[in-house]
Amino acid sequence: MKANRMLGKLVALWVVVVSTSFVGLLTMSNLQASRVVVPDMDCVVEPSNVVELGFSVPGLIQKTYFDRADFVSKGRVMSQLESGVEEASLAIARENARHETGILLRKKSADYGERTRLRNARLASTDSISAQAMDQVNTETAIAKLQVRQEQELHTLSQLEFQQALAILERRSIVSPIEGTIIERYKSEGEYVDNDPVFKLAQLDPLHIEVIVPIELLGTIETGMKGGVVINAPGFENETLEALVRRIDAVGDAASGTYGVRLEMANPDLTIPSGVRCMVNFFAS
Known part of the structure; x- marks a missing residue:
């Protein structure tokens, strides 16, 4: 009986060893x-x-934020040109784009003109107003409505001018198109660049x-x-x-x-x- 139990333990141990070896074989690298x-x-x-990065417009380098061997994430601003004039233009364009007073003023005028036209139309039905006066009211009302549309178009143009000013300012910055490491920095702050690479990025x-x-x-x-x-x-x-x-x-x-x-x-x-x-x-x- 003891011999049988000992034999059983040896068989179980052999199974464990073989199983472990088999699992090791299965997990072996491809x-x-x-x-x-x-x-x-x-x-x-x-x-x-590997890319060489530079500014799309000439100018004087105001600031560089990275140097050789630095890691740069995609979308990070790496350097900027002197941009005082462009920043001022952007501020003006932003203010013009957010103002809607002209539209509100023209709408008030158009609403008043429409109410006047309706009142005069009722008077005209009883011959209480001349045809010439009615024609004048209709014309003034139509002009007021066109002036509303004109102000809306001007507001749309001011928003586009804001986007244009923003794009002009963004052209004066170098933004990393990839995630990588700087291999070389060719230019430093205070240097003038014109179609020159500033960074080499890998x-x-x-x-x-x-x-x-x-x-x-x-x-x-x-x-x-x-x-x-x-x-x-x-x-x-x-x-x-x-x-x-x-x-x-x-x-x-x-x-x-x-x-x-x-x-x-x-x-x-x-x-x-x-x-x-x-x-x-x-x-x-």
């Missing part, structure tokens, strides 16, 4: 479980987007992995395939990062017998460096 199609290709890690999430592949491998690598990337940088020597093939050049380079492949790699924490060499293995889908 890269380790995939078959390598193209091994050990040299590559370069690059930002997914988007680091996601990153692009650029690979030059021999033309003999054309058709082997496909869009959507996974790549295991090992970056040649301190702290990343023994780490394999996952990337996805996003673009494959449709035209190769006849002189070198190669074509380009681009992979995309997520970098939400901005911890993966760019501008460094790497090695990539392509895995079967």
Whole structure:
């Protein structure tokens, strides 16, 4: 009986060990479980987007809010030109756009004219007023109504002029179109700019992995395939990062017998460096 109980415990222990090993196999990374199609290709890690930013109008730089290596969120104002005249024009346009006194005045006049017309129409039905006087009242009432429309149109124009003044002022600011890190700042406060770049900005999430592949491998690598990337940088020597093939050049380079492949790699924490060499293995889908 004791032997049977001991045998049962050994069987149960074996089941636990096998089950644990099986779960470990199931949770193994996809890269380790995939078959390598193209091994050990040299590559370069690059930002997914690099833009040079400048002002759309010439002027004197009044303020810069960021410097080299600073992180900038999308939509942040990075620099501004001296804009005293434009700010004053905007203030005037804002006041003109919010005033509606002219419309109210014309409406009062039109309402009074309509009441006068109705009273005179009743008098005209009893021949108590001349046709000429009635014609004059009708004309004045129509003019008053047209004056209301004219004031409404002028108010609409003043609102458009406010939007125009706002747009003119906004052109004197640099607003970041992407979320990224400043690579270079070319200009400083007090400098005059005219079609000159002020900042160079790099988007680091996601990153692009650029690979030059021999033309003999054309058709082997496909869009959507996974790549295991090992970056040649301190702290990343023994780490394999996952990337996805996003673009494959449709035209190769006849002189070198190669074509380009681009992979995309997520970098939400901005911890993966760019501008460094790497090695990539392509895995079967």
